[in-house]
Amino acid sequence: MVRKASVAEIVNHWILAVSCILLIITGYGFLFQLKPVYALFGSNYTMKVVHNWTGIVFTLSLFGTLFNYLQESLDMSIDDWNWIKMGGGYLTKGHVDVPPMGKINTGQKLYYLAILVGGLGIIASGFAIWLVQGTRTLTLLSHLIHNLCFVLFVVAVPAHIYLGTLANPGLLQIMISGKVPLEVAKKRYPKWMKEIGKA
Amino acid sequence: MTNSPNKNNRKAILVTPEVCIGCRGCQTACKNWNQLPGQKTKNLGTYQNPPDLEPTAYNIIRYSEIPSEANPVRWLFVSRRCMHCDDAGCMKICPAPGAIYRTKEGAVAFDKEKCIGCRLCVAGCPFDVPRYDKDNKISKCHLCYDRIAEGLQPACTKTCPTGALRFGDRDKLIETAKQAGYSKIYGEADLGGLGSIFAFKDTPKLYGYAEKPNIPESVIFWHNVLKPLAVIGLGGAVAGALIHFAVIGPHKDEEVKKS
Numbered sequence: 001m002v003r004k005a006s007v008a009e010i011v012n013h014w015i016l017a018v019s020c021i022l023l024i025i026t027g028y029g030f031l032f033q034l035k036p037v038y039a040l041f042g043s044n045y046t047m048k049v050v051h052n053w054t055g056i057v058f059t060l061s062l063f064g065t066l067f068n069y070l071q072e073s074l075d076m077s078i079d080d081w082n083w084i085k086m087g088g089g090y091l092t093k094g095h096v097d098v099p100p101m102g103k104i105n106t107g108q109k110l111y112y113l114a115i116l117v118g119g120l121g122i123i124a125s126g127f128a129i130w131l132v133q134g135t136r137t138l139t140l141l142s143h144l145i146h147n148l149c150f151v152l153f154v155v156a157v158p159a160h161i162y163l164g165t166l167a168n169p170g171l172l173q174i175m176i177s178g179k180v181p182l183e184v185a186k187k188r189y190p191k192w193m194k195e196i197g198k199a
Numbered sequence: 200m201t202n203s204p205n206k207n208n209r210k211a212i213l214v215t216p217e218v219c220i221g222c223r224g225c226q227t228a229c230k231n232w233n234q235l236p237g238q239k240t241k242n243l244g245t246y247q248n249p250p251d252l253e254p255t256a257y258n259i260i261r262y263s264e265i266p267s268e269a270n271p272v273r274w275l276f277v278s279r280r281c282m283h284c285d286d287a288g289c290m291k292i293c294p295a296p297g298a299i300y301r302t303k304e305g306a307v308a309f310d311k312e313k314c315i316g317c318r319l320c321v322a323g324c325p326f327d328v329p330r331y332d333k334d335n336k337i338s339k340c341h342l343c344y345d346r347i348a349e350g351l352q353p354a355c356t357k358t359c360p361t362g363a364l365r366f367g368d369r370d371k372l373i374e375t376a377k378q379a380g381y382s383k384i385y386g387e388a389d390l391g392g393l394g395s396i397f398a399f400k401d402t403p404k405l406y407g408y409a410e411k412p413n414i415p416e417s418v419i420f421w422h423n424v425l426k427p428l429a430v431i432g433l434g435g436a437v438a439g440a441l442i443h444f445a446v447i448g449p450h451k452d453e454e455v456k457k458s
Contacts, residue, residue, distance in 0.1 A: 139321070
């Protein structure tokens with residue numbers, strides 16, 4: 001077995017995941033004035049408080065991910081381009097050889113960058129709506145950005161969950177124990193294994 | 200576009216600035232009925248007091264000194280308050296169910312208990328009407344929904360001594376104003392038709408009203424595009440995952456050995 005994710009990374013990922021999903025649920029509650037969603041929290045005002053403070057948890061957690069994924073996500077090579085061209089091998093039924101990947105693959109890199117940019121947008125606009133009052137233009141702009149980023153999240157997050165569970169059996173284990181069997185790791189992350197001298 | 204349920208029974212306030220004497224009885228009556236305390240204000244060199252709408256001032260008389268060639272001392276008085284839009288920007292953008300609601304008479308009323316204090320209604324209003332009180336809850340004219348539901352008229356129109364403020368069936372008010380010689384009624388068709396309508400003798404701008412009031416473009420885009428997209432996006436992502444799982448299926452490591 002190889003340790004792919006540290007305990008800190010796993011814990012932070014779950015904090016991010018739970019806060020993100022809670023924010024999406026309350027977000028839909030706001031967006032469509034969904035009374036049943038509000039009812040889960042007891043009162044309108046309580047749901048707003050939950051949404052805002054969960055936003056703080058999400059913010060801290062997202063900044064935490066910077067230490068785990070940013071550097072690797074920005075490190076793109078020709079392999080990543082070729083990976084994109086063949087859709088990461090996800091578009092064909094049979095087995096296809098994808099270009100050799102590092103610790104995280106191209107799709108995960110792109111997903112992380114999208115979540116990071118969208119996350120910063122939704123965080124900044126969220127705090128502006130919450131805390132900056134009396135500037136109409138800023139509120140309207142923030143409202144627009146917050147909702148644009150929301151659309152990104154409701155598309156990207158379910159895709160991420162699918163790819164991490166049903167689409168890739170065994171992958172979820174990385175977010176639980178953090179460990180991968182050596183043989184699997186060699187096939188999936190050849191560049192990373194080479195880097196740490198286990199190839 | 201409209202969020203008003205009942206057009207037949209719609210009530211309105213007709214404002215006729217020509218006959219307003221600027222007595223501000225409407226301001227006082229409003230405070231009296233709604234139990235709104237007085238506020239300390241300052242003299243800004245005009246009789247307009249308070250200077251604008253406040254959490255404790257649901258309506259004000261706007262005093263505009265606009266001299267014309269025919270009348271070098273022309274002084275325009277106009278009642279400013281919530282317009283009770285048919286297509287109300289505040290209702291459109293409000294995220295809290297029941298916080299801003301439409302009464303069967305067509306008034307845009309509010310429930311402080313349900314307001315979450317986000318202030319989005321302030322940004323969504325084309326007329327800069329909603330204010331927030333010290334508890335950070337919405338505060339504005341509600342057309343005395345409690346009085347009109349009982350067949351009374353709003354406190355302000357009840358007290359108006361000259362008929363500058365008149366309350367009644369919206370259609371009838373428009374008809375009488377037109378018969379009185381006002382060819383264009385401000386608010387007759389704007390934003391689906393306003394619940395505060397104005398018989399202006401001159402261009403609305405002189406009275407401090409936008410020629411063509413609109414809900415902010417971004418709010419309309421959000422309502423018409425982003426809201427549906429948030430549903431289609433989630434539905435599409437989930438459906439896409441299911442189709443992928445059914446058609447292509449999960450990634451299999453064993454296949455690596457075969458090739």
